[in-house]
Each structure stands twice: as C-alpha cells, then as structure tokens.
Amino acid sequence: MQKSSEAAVLAQQLRILVGRLRRRMQDASSVQGLTAPQASALARLALTEPSSASQLAGAERVRPQSMAKTVAALQEQGLVRREADADDARRQLIYLTAAGRQAAQGARATREEWLAGAFEREFTDAERRVIERALALLERVVEQ
Numbered sequence: 001m002q003k004s005s006e007a008a009v010l011a012q013q014l015r016i017l018v019g020r021l022r023r024r025m026q027d028a029s030s031v032q033g034l035t036a037p038q039a040s041a042l043a044r045l046a047l048t049e050p051s052s053a054s055q056l057a058g059a060e061r062v063r064p065q066s067m068a069k070t071v072a073a074l075q076e077q078g079l080v081r082r083e084a085d086a087d088d089a090r091r092q093l094i095y096l097t098a099a100g101r102q103a104a105q106g107a108r109a110t111r112e113e114w115l116a117g118a119f120e121r122e123f124t125d126a127e128r129r130v131i132e133r134a135l136a137l138l139e140r141v142v143e144q
Contacts, residue, residue, distance in 0.1 A: 014138075028114035034107060037062070037070045042079060042096065042104040050093035052085070079103055 026036035034042070037060070044059055045051055051059075057067035071094055074080040079100030085091040096104065119128060 025111040025115065028111050034103065035070075035073075037066070038074055038079075039104075039107045041067070041070050041074065042100060042107060045080065045094060045096050046101065046104040046108075050083075050095050052091055052093060056094065074100065 023036070026039055040060055041056055044056060048055070048059070053067050053071050054064050056071070057064045060067065062070075071080060071082075075082065077099075078097055080094050081097055082092045082094055085093050119131070123131065
C-alpha cells in the first residue's frame with residue numbers, strides 16, 4: 001500500500017472511530033434524562049454562552065429547526081433561558097440557568113466516568129500507555 005493511501009485509510013478509520021466514540025459518550029450522558037442532542041447543546045452552551053439558536057445549530061451541525069426544538073425542550077425543563085440580544089432585538093440569546101449549568105457539568109462528569117471506566121476495564125496498563133502516546137501524537141494534528 002502506498003504511503004498516501006495508508007494515510008487516507010488511517011484518516012478514515014480515525015474519523016469513523018471518533019464519530020462512534022462521540023455518539024457513545026452522548027449516549028452515556030443521556031442517562032440523566034437528556035437526549036443526546038440536548039446534552040450536546042448544553043455542553044456547547046457551557047463553552048460558548050451566550051449563543052443564538054442558529055449559532056448552536058451551526059456548531060452542532062444540525063438544521064436550525066432541529067436546534068429550535070432542542071432549545072425549546074431545554075427551556076421547558078428549566079435548563080436554559082432566552083433573552084433578547086441588546087444589539088439586535090430580532091435575535092434571542094440563549095443562556096444556561098443554574099440547573100442547566102449543573103446538568104451540563106453532570107453530563108460531562110458522566111461521560112468522563114464512563115470513558116475512564118472503559119479504559120480501566122478494557123485495557124491493560126501497557127495498552128493505556130500506548131493510548132497515551134497515541135494521544136500525544138494526535139495532539140500535533142490539532143495544534144497545526
């Protein structure tokens with residue numbers, strides 16, 4: 001196999017694996033009564049608060065209509081609140097409530113606990129060291 005072909009195969013395998021891992025981690029946080037899209041939107045808001053529904057939709061790569069439903073469900077649960085944008089009255093900004101911030105932190109902790117448990121169950125100490133080295137190598141890709 002040619003080097004460029006090997007790199008393309010590795011890239012595809014990593015992309016697929018990262019997508020599967022992301023979905024699995026979202027599933028782990030849905031235990032708290034949040035759907036995967038709701039947990040993801042809360043996590044995104046915790047990083048980029050405040051945000052508009054259209055900004056959230058773009059960041060989450062979903063249709064604006066889907067994000068509007070997600071935000072409405074989160075608001076109904078008392079996890080987010082909306083306020084008019086002071087600079088553009090037509091636009092509404094979304095903020096986490098105290099309960100929303102707590103839910104986002106809880107979902108994050110649940111995901112981290114699940115992943116740490118999986119590392120402990122599935123890998124030996126030597127395998128975890130290999131993963132640690134691989135993560136250091138992959139870090140170079142995101143720092144370019």
